Amino acid sequence: MGYFDGASAAPLHPVARQALVAALDEGWADPGRLYREGRRARMLLDAARETAAEAVGCRPDELVFTASGTRAAHTGIAGALAGRRRAGRHLIVSAVEHSSVLHAADVHERDGGTVTRAGVDRTGTVDPSAYAAALRPDTALACLQSANHEVGTVQPVAAVAEACRAAGVPLLVDAAQSLAWGPVEGGWSLLTGSAHKWGGPPGVGLLVVRKGVRFAAQGPTDERESGRAAGFEDIPAIVAAAASLRAVRAEAAQEAVRLRELTERIRTRVSRAVPDTEVVGDPDRRLPGIVTFSCLYVDGETLLHALDAEGFSVSSGSSCTSSTLTPSHVLRAMGVLSEGNVRVSLPPGTAEADVERFLSVLPGVVARVREKLGAPAPVTVPARSGALVVDARGKRCPIPVIELAKVIGEVPVGGEVRVLADDEAARLDIPAWCEMRGQEYVGEEAADHGSAYVVRRVA
Amino acid sequence: MGYFDGASAAPLHPVARQALVAALDEGWADPGRLYREGRRARMLLDAARETAAEAVGCRPDELVFTASGTRAAHTGIAGALAGRRRAGRHLIVSAVEHSSVLHAADVHERDGGTVTRAGVDRTGTVDPSAYAAALRPDTALACLQSANHEVGTVQPVAAVAEACRAAGVPLLVDAAQSLAWGPVEGGWSLLTGSAHKWGGPPGVGLLVVRKGVRFAAQGPTDERESGRAAGFEDIPAIVAAAASLRAVRAEAAQEAVRLRELTERIRTRVSRAVPDTEVVGDPDRRLPGIVTFSCLYVDGETLLHALDAEGFSVSSGSSCTSSTLTPSHVLRAMGVLSEGNVRVSLPPGTAEADVERFLSVLPGVVARVREKLGAPAPVTVPARSGALVVDARGKRCPIPVIELAKVIGEVPVGGEVRVLADDEAARLDIPAWCEMRGQEYVGEEAADHGSAYVVRRVA
Structure with a gap:
C-alpha cells in the first residue's frame, strides 16, 4: 500500500x-x-x-x-x-x-x-x-x-x-x-x-x-x-x-506525468507542513518518481521505523541508518543536510491516495520523533576566548545539530559558537543547518577527539 | 520425452x-x-x-x-x-x-x-x-x-x-x-x-x-x-x-538406484548393439545418470542432429560439434576416442521407456550416419620407404580414421601406414582406434601442413 x-x-x-x-x-x-x-x-x-x-x-x-x-x-x-x-x-x-x-x-x-x-x-x-x-x-x-x-x-x-x-x-x-x-x-x-x-x-x-x-x-x-x-x-x-x-515504456509517457505531479505535491507540501525541512535535488530536471528531503533534528532510523509502522516503506541517506556511520556519499557531495533524510521513490502505479495519506501522517511522525529525541541539555562551557563551546562529542546525528540550535540564542549577534563533535555527519549537517538558518558557517578546526565546527551568529 | x-x-x-x-x-x-x-x-x-x-x-x-x-x-x-x-x-x-x-x-x-x-x-x-x-x-x-x-x-x-x-x-x-x-x-x-x-x-x-x-x-x-x-x-x-x-535430496537415494540401472543398460547394450563403439568413464565409480560412449567412423554433429530428429537431446565432446575444432579437453586428457562421441545424462525422473526407445533407435541412427559418410576412396601413395601413406589432410574428423581403417588391410602384418592429417582430433582418435583395433600406434611425425601418424599392423 x-x-x-x-x-x-x-x-x-x-x-x-x-x-x-x-x-x-x-x-x-x-x-x-x-x-x-x-x-x-x-x-x-x-x-x-x-x-x-x-x-x-x-x-x-x-x-x-x-x-x-x-x-x-x-x-x-x-x-x-x-x-x-x-x-x-x-x-x-x-x-x-x-x-x-x-x-x-x-x-x-x-x-x-x-x-x-x-x-x-x-x-x-x-x-x-x-x-x-x-x-x-x-x-x-x-x-x-x-x-x-x-x-x-x-x-x-x-x-x-x-x-x-x-x-x-x-x-x-x-x-x-x-x-x-x-x-x-x-x-x-x-x-x-x-x-x-x-x-x-x-x-x-x-x-x-x-x-x-x-x-x-x-x-x-x-x-x-x-x-x-x-x-x-x-x-x-x-x-x-x-x-x-x-x-x-508503453506506459511511460502517461505515468511520468502522473508521478511527476505526485512528487511535486510532496515537494511543495513537505516544505510547508514539516518545519525545518529541506527538499533536495533539482526541482525541474529530475526523474518523475523521486523526491528527497531532510528534516532537522530527526534521526533517520527512528523516522524510517515510525513511517514503516504507518505502512510506508522509504529509504534514507542519513548516517544514522547506515552501518558505516557516514552519510550518503550523494548528500555529502551535494553539501546538503543529511540528518532526517527521506527518499520517497514512487514505483509506477503508485496510488494518489497513498501519497495523500503519506502527506497527512508525515508531519505528525516527524513531530513525534523530534519530541522523542527530547531536549538534551546542551553542555556549554566558556571557551578561552569567551566564546561558547558546545561539547557534543560521543553523540550521534542529529544531536550535535540539536545542541547547536539550542545555544544559538545565547550567542550575541556577531559572536561565535564552537560545536565539538566526533560524528562524521556533523561535518555536513552543521554547515547545512547554517545555510537553512541564515547563520554563518566559519569553518572546522581540529579538536581533541573530533572537530570543532565554528558558527557565527548573523541573525 | x-x-x-x-x-x-x-x-x-x-x-x-x-x-x-x-x-x-x-x-x-x-x-x-x-x-x-x-x-x-x-x-x-x-x-x-x-x-x-x-x-x-x-x-x-x-x-x-x-x-x-x-x-x-x-x-x-x-x-x-x-x-x-x-x-x-x-x-x-x-x-x-x-x-x-x-x-x-x-x-x-x-x-x-x-x-x-x-x-x-x-x-x-x-x-x-x-x-x-x-x-x-x-x-x-x-x-x-x-x-x-x-x-x-x-x-x-x-x-x-x-x-x-x-x-x-x-x-x-x-x-x-x-x-x-x-x-x-x-x-x-x-x-x-x-x-x-x-x-x-x-x-x-x-x-x-x-x-x-x-x-x-x-x-x-x-x-x-x-x-x-x-x-x-x-x-x-x-x-x-x-x-x-x-x-x-529427498528423492536421491531411490532415484540414484533407478538411474544407475538405466545407465548400466546403456553401457552394456550400446557396446553390444553398435559395432566399433567405446564406452568411456569409470564403470563403477560414476554418477548415477551419466554414460558416455564414442562411435568410430561417425561425426558428432551429424549424429546429434539424427538423434534430435528421433526426439533425443544429447551432447557430444567430439571436435566435429564444437566451434573450436578441438575435441573436449576431458576426452583428450583421458586419451580416449573422441569421434562420434555421445554423452547421455539422464535427468531425474527419466522414463525407462524413453531409454529403451533410445537403445532401439541408436544402432540404426549410427549405421545411417556411417553410411552417409560414405566410402571416400582413400588416396594412397607409395612412400619412399615403400610403406603406405594415406593423405587425409584438409579432411575433418572422422574421415582420417575412416581412411586409415580402409587401408589397414593392404598393409602387410608388421608393416606401417602413415596417415597425414591436419585435424586436431586425429591426434586423439588414431591412437584410440589402434587401441580398439589391437593395432600398434607407433607415434607422430612432423609433416608438411599437419602431422603423420604412424601405425603398425599387428593383427
Whole structure:
C-alpha cells in the first residue's frame, strides 16, 4: 500500500511475472546446444536481446545480459579501462555515481590507476564544463549516471558525451534509474542498466558496448554473451526483463506525468507542513518518481521505523541508518543536510491516495520523533576566548545539530559558537543547518577527539 | 520425452517452479532495507541459506549465493589464491575440471601464477598420490571436481583432501555435478555448485568457504553476501534453488538406484548393439545418470542432429560439434576416442521407456550416419620407404580414421601406414582406434601442413 522505495527495487511488473512463468517451461535449457530444447532457449534469448536493444536504442549485438546492474557496471568499467590501456589509466566518475561505479573506481585506484571524481552542485548536478575540464590525454574512460538514484536529479549526459567525444574518450552511462522512462540521449559509448529497477526480475543487468569502442573483458570468460558475461544465462529472467521493459515504456509517457505531479505535491507540501525541512535535488530536471528531503533534528532510523509502522516503506541517506556511520556519499557531495533524510521513490502505479495519506501522517511522525529525541541539555562551557563551546562529542546525528540550535540564542549577534563533535555527519549537517538558518558557517578546526565546527551568529 | 542432457541443465523441478512463483511476490525487495518488504525478503534469503547449508553440510555463514556456478568458481578461485598470496602463487587443477575452473587457472597463469594440471587415467580418474605429488611449498590452492561432467567419473575427493590438509593447502571442490546426490565427503575447504544442474533455476550458484580458510574477494565488492558476491540478490531464484535441492535430496537415494540401472543398460547394450563403439568413464565409480560412449567412423554433429530428429537431446565432446575444432579437453586428457562421441545424462525422473526407445533407435541412427559418410576412396601413395601413406589432410574428423581403417588391410602384418592429417582430433582418435583395433600406434611425425601418424599392423 505504501511501498515508496521503487528506486531500490520495483515490485515485479505483471508482464514480467507472466513472461517469467511462461519462460520457465521453455527457456531452461542451454542455448548453446543444437537440440530442440536448446534451440528454443536460444530463440527466446535472441528475441529478448532484440527487444532490449530496441528499448535502449542500440544494435542487438552491442547488448549483453549480465547477472545484475552491479555486475554490468563492474564488467563495463574494467573492460573499457583495459581496452583503452594504451591511452592511459585515468578514469573520471561523478561524485554521485551509484556505489557499484564508485567501487569499481576504487579498485582501479588500488591497482595503480588514477581517478577524478567530478563534483556536483547543491542540486546534485554535474557541470558539463567542469566535467570536460577533467578530461586529460591519458583519460581512458569517463562515467556519468543518467540520473541520480538518491535525489532523482537528471544529469546533462548529452553535453558530457559531446565533450568526451571531442576528446576521444568513451563515456559509460549508468542508466539504471532512467531506462524505464526512455532511452539515454547523446553519443554515449557504453551503457549499463538493471532490470529490477524497472519492474523486471532481479538477476538481470544490461551492458551495452557500442561497435568500435575498445573493450577487453577482464577475468575468466567463456563463450556466452560475446565473452562479456560468463556463466549460464538465466533466460526466464532475461525474457521477463525484456518484456517488462517494453511494457513500462508503453506506459511511460502517461505515468511520468502522473508521478511527476505526485512528487511535486510532496515537494511543495513537505516544505510547508514539516518545519525545518529541506527538499533536495533539482526541482525541474529530475526523474518523475523521486523526491528527497531532510528534516532537522530527526534521526533517520527512528523516522524510517515510525513511517514503516504507518505502512510506508522509504529509504534514507542519513548516517544514522547506515552501518558505516557516514552519510550518503550523494548528500555529502551535494553539501546538503543529511540528518532526517527521506527518499520517497514512487514505483509506477503508485496510488494518489497513498501519497495523500503519506502527506497527512508525515508531519505528525516527524513531530513525534523530534519530541522523542527530547531536549538534551546542551553542555556549554566558556571557551578561552569567551566564546561558547558546545561539547557534543560521543553523540550521534542529529544531536550535535540539536545542541547547536539550542545555544544559538545565547550567542550575541556577531559572536561565535564552537560545536565539538566526533560524528562524521556533523561535518555536513552543521554547515547545512547554517545555510537553512541564515547563520554563518566559519569553518572546522581540529579538536581533541573530533572537530570543532565554528558558527557565527548573523541573525 | 527424450531430453538426455541433464548434465548441461536439468528441467526445472516442480518444487523449484512452485517456490520461485511464490517468492516472486514476497522476495522482490531489497533484503538490506529495514521496512516490511525488505524484512520479508531478508527472511526468505536467510531461510534459503539455512536450507542450502544443511544440504551441503556447512554453516549458513560459510555459504553465499552467486549468480551462477561459473561465477562461484571464478570468485572462489580468485579469492582463495589472493588469500594465500603469501604462501605462493602455485595452483593445482585436474586436467578434467569444468571449463570455468580451467578458465580461472588460465587467467592466473596469464597474471604470472603457475599452474599444474594433474592428469587422469583412461577412466578419467585422478590418482590421489600423483595429485599429492604436485603439492609444493608455494601451492596456494588445489581444485578438484567431485565428479566429471562429461563422463560421470567420481573423483577421490576425500583422499585428495587429506593430502591437501597434510600439506596445509586448501582444496576447492567443484560439486556442480554431484550436489543433487549428496554432500561432498572429506575435508574440503571451499566448494562450488550450480542450481540449474540439480533442477533449480538458472541464475544461482553456491560458494562455500569454510571458517578459517584465508579468503580475499577480488574486484569490486559491496555489502551483500558477506562481500563475496556483489549485486542485488535474486531471492526468488535463490529460494527456488534451495527448495529444489532439498526436494531432489529427498528423492536421491531411490532415484540414484533407478538411474544407475538405466545407465548400466546403456553401457552394456550400446557396446553390444553398435559395432566399433567405446564406452568411456569409470564403470563403477560414476554418477548415477551419466554414460558416455564414442562411435568410430561417425561425426558428432551429424549424429546429434539424427538423434534430435528421433526426439533425443544429447551432447557430444567430439571436435566435429564444437566451434573450436578441438575435441573436449576431458576426452583428450583421458586419451580416449573422441569421434562420434555421445554423452547421455539422464535427468531425474527419466522414463525407462524413453531409454529403451533410445537403445532401439541408436544402432540404426549410427549405421545411417556411417553410411552417409560414405566410402571416400582413400588416396594412397607409395612412400619412399615403400610403406603406405594415406593423405587425409584438409579432411575433418572422422574421415582420417575412416581412411586409415580402409587401408589397414593392404598393409602387410608388421608393416606401417602413415596417415597425414591436419585435424586436431586425429591426434586423439588414431591412437584410440589402434587401441580398439589391437593395432600398434607407433607415434607422430612432423609433416608438411599437419602431422603423420604412424601405425603398425599387428593383427
